[in-house]
Amino acid sequence: MRSTRKCRMVLNPPNHRVFKPTGIPGHQLEVITLTIDEYEAIRLADYEGLDQLEASKRMGISRPTFTRLIEKARKNLASFIVESKALTIEGGNVHFKQDIAECTQCGTRIKVDFENRKTVCPECGSEAFISIAEQYGHGRCCRNRGGKSEQTPGCGRGRNK
Numbered sequence: 001m002r003s004t005r006k007c008r009m010v011l012n013p014p015n016h017r018v019f020k021p022t023g024i025p026g027h028q029l030e031v032i033t034l035t036i037d038e039y040e041a042i043r044l045a046d047y048e049g050l051d052q053l054e055a056s057k058r059m060g061i062s063r064p065t066f067t068r069l070i071e072k073a074r075k076n077l078a079s080f081i082v083e084s085k086a087l088t089i090e091g092g093n094v095h096f097k098q099d100i101a102e103c104t105q106c107g108t109r110i111k112v113d114f115e116n117r118k119t120v121c122p123e124c125g126s127e128a129f130i131s132i133a134e135q136y137g138h139g140r141c142c143r144n145r146g147g148k149s150e151q152t153p154g155c156g157r158g159r160n161k
């Protein structure tokens with residue numbers, strides 16, 4: 001393991017990966033990427049309204065690192081809105097604390113713990129779910145972590161970043 005870079009803790013995966021303006025064909029849109037840790041910074045500071053110190057603790061990073069992260073995130077988000085780009089949320093050195101399970105029968109989504117995955121859909125009773133965290137690359141690098149809150153260097157590198 002060459003790197004000691006720590007995973008950034010993210011509560012759960014975003015609900016949607018891609019956002020785009022209506023009425024413009026996808027191929028005409030420039031795509032901007034918001035990394036998953038940038039998404040979490042926006043969620044904690046701007047959606048939940050936490051101060052930067054508390055938000056940095058939630059993500060397991062230093063306050064200055066959080067400040068750089070949120071500035072980059074806001075810049076990307078502003079560019080998405082002002083310049084009418086498509087936005088994709090992916091990548092980043094992250095570890096999810098919780099997963100979102102999506103029912104393959106009716107599409108209902110529920111938050112689940114990684115350790116305690118057996119789930120029955122409250123809407124249709126199905127037991128077939130897909131993991132949203134896995135779609136964001138979770139599991140390939142965090143397989144043996146067992147949900148401990150301790151950080152493992154190098155886990156959860158995200159996709160092709």
Ligand SMILES: [Zn+2]
Pocket residue numbers: 103104105106107108121122123124125126
């Ligand atoms: Zn269902």
